[in-house]
Amino acid sequence: CFPFWQDLLACYVVNTADGNAEGKWKCIPQRDDYFECLHHKKEASMLSLPANYFLAPTVQSDLVNRYYRLKK
Template sequence: MASGYGLNGGQNRCYPFWQEVLGCYVVNSGEGEAGKKKCVPALEDYYECLHHRKEALRTMKMQAAYRKAEAAHPRENAPKAEQIRSLGLLGKEEEATALLNQR
């Protein structure tokens, strides 16, 4: 967890945050529970570095807002199903099998 070594033998990406947490605990160790409460922001930063929960939540909210905006304003020139069929993508199974049987 806090060994400080990453996967490639170098420094772990979260090691500086862990050092900050340890430093906070050392400085505030004589104050008991009040000292631990002072270290909560540093501990939150370390957990965010490990798990990226706040970042993931922010990304999910942005994606939901984008989907909502897309649903509110659909594309003006979006092709209809009939137009897609006319491109030969759908409903042409008989012609495709006939073409394959010619070979």
């Protein structure tokens, strides 16, 4: 993750060099990339999506079956 850290640090140094802390908001994409490299949260959520799509039809059919059983 060191290259992502270098990008974040370079952005922060360039955008806050004049003492104005407002420039740090320009570095949010670099910060997000660095945090993703450290924690892999987006990757984990993307890996769980196919499983959710695979289970969706069974959950939906169970709900439909319950609804029609209650109407009878």
